[in-house]
């Protein structure tokens with residue numbers, strides 16, 4: 623229960639998400655607990671990636687690493703886990719192949735296959751099968767001692783379905799496109815099933831102690847605007863429309879919700895019309911244009927520096943920070959500073975520190 627934790631000392635990101643005026647923009651980066659940190663490799667040791675996710679002790683240690691390293695500069699923690707725990711809970715095997723990424727030995731083939739029928743018929747218990755995530759969240763909240771809010775997350779239905787049929791990352795999305803164009807109704811049934819699981823999973827994360835949530839639609843940009851409207855948007859909207867109600871049933875108030883539909887630049891206005899509080903932007907957006915659209919609808923934006931700028935040295939970083947600060951209205955309302963996607967391996971941790979320091983420098987009054 624929420625009251626078992628120490629009070630928050632820094633609620634900047636929650637206030638910004640709710641649209642309030644703030645003293646400076648909150649900052650964090652996607653994938654902030656990850657391979658660019660030497661302490662990540664050390665703590666992970668010989669453990670397999672999903673073993674780390676399943677160990678509340680290791681997952682909470684990894685979650686806290688960026689909070690400790692960037693103390694005073696970073697305004698949110700995000701629970702160490704992965705979007706692919708939902709397909710695992712649905713009964714699919716997923717392994718993380720070193721330096722290659724996720725791999726499903728038996729991806730979904732066609733709707734006529736027994737595997738699809740089984741997956742659609744199975745009652746998935748996300749409470750029991752993802753219990754380790756809730757335990758990791760509760761332990762992390764305790765260890766955070768109110769320093770910053772803890773974010774929970776899940777993958778969006780379209781992105782998760784893509785992984786389930788492709789069997790891993792993809793360049794051409796042959797299977798995912800075959801599914802939506804050849805089997806639209808069966809695709810929609812699967813997307814709806816995933817969306818319902820996402821609602822329950824996020825509600826249980828909040829019950830365990832998550833103070834804000836983010837839905838990652840990492841492959842949204844593979845869809846045309848009309849395919850996005852048919853196969854991604856309704857399921858993103860379903861999550862934002864049903865999570866508050868599910869939380870209410872469990873006796874919890876709703877937390878701020880962020881949607882990050884990477885590559886779906888054409889959908890900014892419809893996402894701003896949805897029930898999400900925050901819309902995440904990748905670096906394809908011009909901050910000035912995006913901010914105009916979002917502020918007209920009272921939404922907060924999150925993003926959106928090209929993660930690659932962190933390879934470019936101080937001058938390049940300062941340039942991008944200044945452009946963001948100016949474009950997002952100075953940072954006193956409606957902007958959560960972040961990268962436009964996850965931080966990449968081999969970035970020097972001090973270069974991320976400099977990114978944070980520069981945002982601070984150009985926004986502190």
Ligand SMILES: Cc1c2[nH]c(c1CCC(=O)O)Cc1[nH]c(c(CCC(=O)O)c1C)Cc1[nH]c(c(CCC(=O)O)c1C)Cc1[nH]c(c(C)c1CCC(=O)O)C2
Nearest residue numbers: 652653654655656700701702703704705723724838840964
């Ligand atoms: C698509 C996606 C995945 N996972 C996730 C997404 C959505 C965000 C995005 O678009 O990047 C989400 C995710 N994955 C991870 C987090 C942890 C929290 C954080 O942001 O710090 C989060 C929020 C840890 C991770 N997830 C993964 C690692 C690296 C594992 C390792 O090799 O140690 C980490 C720290 C592995 C992973 N997991 C996934 C891929 C494609 C890969 C391999 C490629 C890569 O690492 O970029 C699936």
